[in-house]
Amino acid sequence: MDMKSVESKWQQRWEKSKESVFNKKNIDKKFYVLEMFSYPSGAKLHIGHWYNYGPTDSYARFKRMQGFEVFQPMGFDAFGLPAENYAIKTKIHPKDSTEKNIATMETQLKAMGAMFDWSAEVKTCEEDYYKWTQWMFLKLFEKGLAYRKEAPVNWCPSCNTVLANEQVTEGCCERCGTPVVKKDLTQWFFKITEYADELLQALDTLDWPEKTKLMQRNWIGKSIGCEIEFACESGDTFKVFTTRCDTVFGVSFVALAPEHPLVRKLVSDECRPAVEAYIAETAKTNEIERLSSAREKTGAFIGHYAINPVNGEKVPIYAADYVLYSYGTGAVMGVPAHDERDFVFAQKYGLPIKKVIENKNGNTVLPYTEDGICVNSLQFDGQFGDDARSAIANHLTKMGKGARKVNYRLRDWLVSRQRYWGAPIPVVHCPHCGIVPVPYKDLPVKLPYNVEFEPDGKSPLAKCDEFMHVKCPVCGQDAMRDPDTLDTFVCSSWYYLRYADAHNAKQPFDPEIVNKMLPVDKYVGGAEHACMHLLYARFFTKALRDMGYLNFDEPFKSLVHQGVILGPDGNRMSKSKGNVVSPDEYIQSYGSDVFRLYLMFGFSYTEGGPWSDDGIKSVAKFLDRVERLVTKYKDEKPSKEEKTASAAEKELNFVRHNTIRQVTRDLENFSFNTAVARLMEYVNALYKYDGEAEKDAAFYKECRRDLLLLLAPFAPHFTEELWEQTGGKYSVFDQPYPVCDEAALVREEVEYAIQINSKIKTKMMIGKDLTEEQLRAAVLANDAVRPLTEGKVIKKWIVVPGRLVNIIL
């Protein structure tokens, strides 16, 4: 078959008959299949795109043939750093390069033959999209979920912008690998922490990979503990956070983060030079080193003491950079006997190590960090673990010196960026009125085209006078726009909502439509978004729900991560490693169907693996086999006659229905490789039957018809063509997917493995209607079994129906 012309023939036909356009009339049968949209940083689709979109499209087509009204949109996550960096290098404006890339990618995506509903296409860099991204910002601002504050933030000196916590990997910029530095800057944040608990709890309701849920759980990092107030000799007080208030009697020092304001306030004159030096030293240390648990613990005594509220003991106060100012209260109580870090610290500075928890079974080796029995803890002696903690927490509460407290590792999401290619933040800074949101009617705040976007650490927009100068919407006096743009993850936090109502000019979406179309039934995309996009999108959904725009809690009911296709050398594909495999040449010589089918067959979908094209020919061969078989009889019109099925027909019918059952199940599970294997087995069985002298032509025709229907989602153009050639009515995708006939799966005889003392000795066919007694007799009569059992005492029979018999002598 000439794949090229066949593919373009059907792509045109599908487009003309609007095969892929969602029909709103059938909204009650909707099935929303979503692939993460493309980032148009390069012009061409790479293998990763094909691997994400091809198999998922097959799944979508399968769902469609099962009678669902499938909605499978596609779009572009078009703002962002790569386009801008490319622009800096080449001097081509990001808007121009992005638009060009999008145009090429659209063509390529169409050539893939996926049933994307292009009528719902979304491009985040277009005004009619980012207008609503800005709308989202204003709504969050109104709700108090967007705020501006000065804070130590992650700064990438290479990208010249701040980054969210989620975009920092091992202390380095997630994009370019440059170590980030901390800077105190005034930035915009979204209050995702407001939803920390719900984001955590609701994970249990999601059909997501466990690993991804676990990553989100860890990222949110809930810890239940207690805040305890310490008073200083000076009269100042501060709080520490601890999950182990049962160890409070073991405190032998307290440590404050060097940035903690009390450090400078309380430091004694004598200690001041050393402490100042220490603070300066800490500020110099870069974030990666500071955050490394392997690093030696250091600190400086500030010459001042605090009082342990439970026993009145005077303990020294240290500044120590293993205490993080940004977590909890920025202060910890040091319990060397029961915390490894405190233990190391105390050893270094010669601080007392006081055991207050005893191992249940005696030998307590310090530091002992497990739960145990309180000792040296006055009235709490003898209490254990949780009981001790609640008793002590209650005691502290009664004293007014503490309270239970839950802390999260999750920080608010920093969304402002000092870069050009993004949605401008719709806010005006007025010398009189302060921060003024741009009125909704004035949206979008347009991103100007003529801007010097070469980054120098200042927002490029700040240098664009016509953009910056504006009248205050409240008082009408001269004011300035916000020069920052929004993190691209803001754009992608709600695109799945826009798809459902992509052309709405009055609002981001009509809640009535979106509440029917969402949540997404199957979301497919890379695992690298576990703690970024997937978390942010959940936050947006919950925030919009609380504002009354949505009536569901979670955007993505069910999630699948495709694996990663590596280079042939087993490394991630990258230009610098020179191991990039381009899909283009394969598409050129084999066509889209073969390439897609190979991606499904050659890899375990969620695993991925190193690229190898060893099997690609076999997949082409497989389709050839199908074509030959099907076209051989294409003009035959068998008349139906009542015939009793021969053994060969029963066997073929068994394989046929077994294939239907397995393929259906495998597709549900995204187990494409085994599904294709089943189809190959079925084709092998058909060929076997084809060699029979006597064939039931009508039955055989039905079998071939089912083959095409089964195959259609896997090789859409190819099958549509054969369907037409064999007289099928357009389109094969309007046909129902075959349904398994359970009766055909019942076999008269099944092969059993016969074991003696758990070792396989032989195999035999056993009728399905045999009683256990008859079965035993039949087994004992078997020629291979008889000599081994004669004269021996049979201790036990184990019969696994349909599988094996085990005789224990």
Added chain:
RNA sequence: GCGGAUGUGGCGAAACUGGCAGACGCGCCGGACUUAGGAUCCGGUGGGCAACCUUGCAGGUUCAAGUCCUGUCAUCCGCACCA
């Protein structure tokens, strides 16, 4: 350091709630048809002459373990002083 995953033929990989390990395919070997085969079709293919052995390694539970338990090694991923 903590958490998670993976480890199966020469290769890509299968194996539902413990029940015939290696489905399907690549490669390889043999045969058929051919002027020819890099096309197609058919057969064989984990190891060992055998009994038997075989799912990273060492133990354990069980009639039965790739699957469950304990320990251990290797690789990959995530988090990394979160009190």
